[in-house]
Amino acid sequence: MSSSRSFVKRPSRASGTPTVADVAQRAGVSAMTVSRALNEPWRVREETRSAVMRAVDALRYVPNAAARRLAGSREIRFGLLLNDLGAGFLSAVLMGCMSAASRNHVQILMEDADASGDPLIGTANLIAAKVDGVILPPPLGEDARVIALLDGAKIPMVALTASMPDARTLAVHIDDDRAAEAMTRHLLSLGHRRIAFVGGAARSSASVQRLDGYRRALASAGIASDPGMVMEGDFTYPSGLEAAERLFASDQPPTAVFACNDDMAAAVIAVAHRLGLDVPADVAVCGFDDTVLATAIWPQLTTIRQPLVDMTKEAVSMLLEQVSTPGGLAADRRHRVFEYELIRRQSDAAPRRRPTHGLPETQS
Structure with missing residues (x-):
């Protein structure tokens, strides 16, 4: 009795270097589409380009730079x-x-x-x-x-x-405005009412938009924006340290701080630790960007993710x-x-119901 076997064509890297044809076969597109996805990505739909790049990664395909030069393409x-x-x-x-x-x-x-x-x-x-x-x-x-x-x-x-x-x-x-509004609303939903804002560089439209979003969220909750709760930074760690020192030295310190980026938020947490404040029990701290720093500090940072x-x-x-x-x-x-996303980690919580620096208890 004879048996039949089906043969599947394997990528040529089994016997040599993978080719455009191998990438095309794996991605389910034509060789021409692969070429366009690699050389003129703006001419290919996003989902098609993603499929091609997955195939490129899986096969470890490397375009032939010498052939590109011979073809007259300029870097x-x-x-x-x-x-x-x-x-x-x-x-x-x-x-x-x-x-x-x-x-x-x-x-x-x-x-x-x-x-x-x-x-x-x-x-x-x-x-x-x-x-x-x-x-x-x-x-x-x-x-x-x-x-x-x-x-x-x-x-x-x-x-x-x-x-x-x-x-x-x-x-x-x-949409920086809406993202900042979402973070401020999140802190309000936890029960915070004294929410400080640490801005970025004054000449940055992103910082201006985030401040607008913060203020609109407070206004929607019937809370007047307190100028003493708004600090200007410049997106750097040192400016976050300075802003935090001023906020925590206030007669009425915040129960939550929303910083305009993760570097400044990390600085706020560092100052809070030095002053013996528990984050997030004594003060919630949130950032913006979701950079690698957000998960490299303790507690890990609740932040707005922009990709x-x-x-x-x-x-x-x-x-x-x-x-x-x-x-x-x-x-x-x-x-x-x-699109942005609010990423919640360990640096935020409802305000602790106890007097802080002589203040009356915080009401949730």
Whole structure:
């Protein structure tokens, strides 16, 4: 009796290096679609591109750079203008840039805007390097001088996390106003009524929008905004330390602190610990961004998650499409708004029902 066996074609990496055909077979698309997903991702639907990239990762497929050069494709170079973003934010931006650059065969040139104390010097260096586009983290994406210099050189740019971006820039952000309102409402739902806010840089539209959301949530609960409960920071850990010192020295300290990013929230927790305050029993502390720092401290931080890695990847993709499409991106595609999420961990709880610093008991 003869037996029949069916044979399944295996990826060629069993006998050599995986090919575009192998990726196409695994992803269930054509080889042409694979090529477009890798070289011109803006021409492929998001779900198709994701399927191709999963296949690329599974097969460990590496595009043939030599073949690309022979085909006449020019490597695109983007500039990344950096400043003091905070360790967590910077880490996410770099991860997003490197991942997108590797997959799209883009070279990233980095310039430190803080090295000289003048971001225009770093901007001028990127222009001199003849980059094809520039990624501007906050607050550089709203610096009128930087934008004017790049616009004058006809270099496209994308602003990260700019809630009210300049018309000359592409932009990737979340709805900061609604996100901050959601976090403030969350603290109100726990019973907090003295909720402090630590803002970011005054020139940052994201910080302005978050303050608006905080104030609107208080107003909706019938609570007047107390100027003594609003501190200006600059998104850095030291500014969070200073704000926390002032808040906890108040005759009527807050029972909850909402900081405009995770770095400042971590600083608030550090000051609370030094003063012998229990977080969250004596004071709840919440942040914004959900960077790696949020789970690297104790207690782990309740925060608003904005997907910074994915947002940075999208910024690179938008720049690619802008420089590769005649006429650039259509007006309705120049801004991309990502979804946010409130992530609850261990740094928030209902206020403790006991006197604090001579105050009457907090009512939940």
